[in-house]
Amino acid sequence: MTRFNWTCESTDGAARAGMLHTAHGPVATPTFMPVGTVGTVKAMTMDAVRSTGAGIVLGNTYHLMLRPGAERIRALGGLHKFMDWPGPILTDSGGFQVMSLGALRRLDQDGVTFRSHIDGSEHRLTPESSTDIQHALDATITMCFDECPALPAPPEAIAASMRLSMRWAARSRQAYVQREGYGQFGIVQGGTEPELRAESVKALTDIGFEGYAIGGLAVGEGQELMFATLDTTTPIMPQDKPRYLMGVGTPDDLLGSVQRGVDMFDCVMPTRAGRTARAYTERGTLNLRNARHATDARPISPYCDCLACSRHSRAYLHHLFRANEILGPMLLTWHNIAYYQRLMRQIRQAIVEKRLDALATTLRAEWAAEDW
Ligand SMILES: CO[C@@H]1O[C@H](CNc2nc3cc4c(=O)[nH]c(N)nc4cc3[nH]2)[C@@H](O)[C@H]1O
Numbered sequence: 001m002t003r004f005n006w007t008c009e010s011t012d013g014a015a016r017a018g019m020l021h022t023a024h025g026p027v028a029t030p031t032f033m034p035v036g037t038v039g040t041v042k043a044m045t046m047d048a049v050r051s052t053g054a055g056i057v058l059g060n061t062y063h064l065m066l067r068p069g070a071e072r073i074r075a076l077g078g079l080h081k082f083m084d085w086p087g088p089i090l091t092d093s094g095g096f097q098v099m100s101l102g103a104l105r106r107l108d109q110d111g112v113t114f115r116s117h118i119d120g121s122e123h124r125l126t127p128e129s130s131t132d133i134q135h136a137l138d139a140t141i142t143m144c145f146d147e148c149p150a151l152p153a154p155p156e157a158i159a160a161s162m163r164l165s166m167r168w169a170a171r172s173r174q175a176y177v178q179r180e181g182y183g184q185f186g187i188v189q190g191g192t193e194p195e196l197r198a199e200s201v202k203a204l205t206d207i208g209f210e211g212y213a214i215g216g217l218a219v220g221e222g223q224e225l226m227f228a229t230l231d232t233t234t235p236i237m238p239q240d241k242p243r244y245l246m247g248v249g250t251p252d253d254l255l256g257s258v259q260r261g262v263d264m265f266d267c268v269m270p271t272r273a274g275r276t277a278r279a280y281t282e283r284g285t286l287n288l289r290n291a292r293h294a295t296d297a298r299p300i301s302p303y304c305d306c307l308a309c310s311r312h313s314r315a316y317l318h319h320l321f322r323a324n325e326i327l328g329p330m331l332l333t334w335h336n337i338a339y340y341q342r343l344m345r346q347i348r349q350a351i352v353e354k355r356l357d358a359l360a361t362t363l364r365a366e367w368a369a370e371d372w
């Protein structure tokens, strides 16, 4: 069996190119994890996801516990079998989704009680129950149960929330069942306060995890504050463990965060954009509902090998979205995920060849350039 570990293969400044070894196969880092919230990367088959080069996908405790239920998935052989994805799966622990989706929530020192956004039924999540649910799902990577405070907030509120999350991290670790090739990640909190972030890193590394996430960001603080927080947080995180920035982000966010030492990402933007006719390209984004695409016979991107770009035109995608055809979101989501995976491969190669800053300059100029 494979031991869960991350090996660093090259560095370029603070950026790292590595390999994450897991029970469900290896994943090259930096990596972008397509979001598969309820056991599906919305509008894509898992073969299409695999064809983009994606190595690991994300699932959500909150959504899957409500529907179809963790016990049902366990009885059916776990989430890998259920969604037919043999590769690694990382599951978020539910706290963030409860606070952003759940209704009538009551947070206390022990956990959180909430009503389902689906049918209003009452549920409770604690560090123990979240960890047990992720175990039932057979998640390759389990996330600690934490609390993600809304920003902006006064430092004392951020401190209290972070310290609660650190107590919950200890309980999550206690409840975690160690298995060869599986891992559990702690989640660093502390808002945008360097001292609180440092206190959180120490608390988590004293407990010891197979990887460390940076939580509490991508909640509206803006890129500048997010990058400033990374500048003071990644350097004090363990060098030899993977670093996962939760909920991030745009291509420019990914590039800047890799340059600041981040290895793993997840974000709903490429899939959400795929459903709303927004295409990610090397020249920024396109709104394919816009009439200017109606007679454009070119592919979305000349550099892309996805099904949309290899077989169809912008005019066709424009037509599908105007006609509200299901194939529109399917093809464009496939394209956007393919774009994110191609971008991460480009970034990784640049780190190996120690030319990431040059690539960053080129990419940023291209993103700002006029469409072809
Ligand atoms: C700005 O875009 C919106 O915001 C979300 C992305 N931002 C984000 N920040 C996160 C922080 C945490 C955290 O601290 N802890 C845990 N366990 N999970 C997290 C998940 C996160 N996702 C998207 O859902 C999108 O709707």
Ligand SMILES: [Zn+2]
Pocket (backbone or CB within 6 Å): 300, 301, 304, 305, 306, 307, 308, 309, 310, 334, 335, 336, 338
């Ligand atoms: Zn494409």
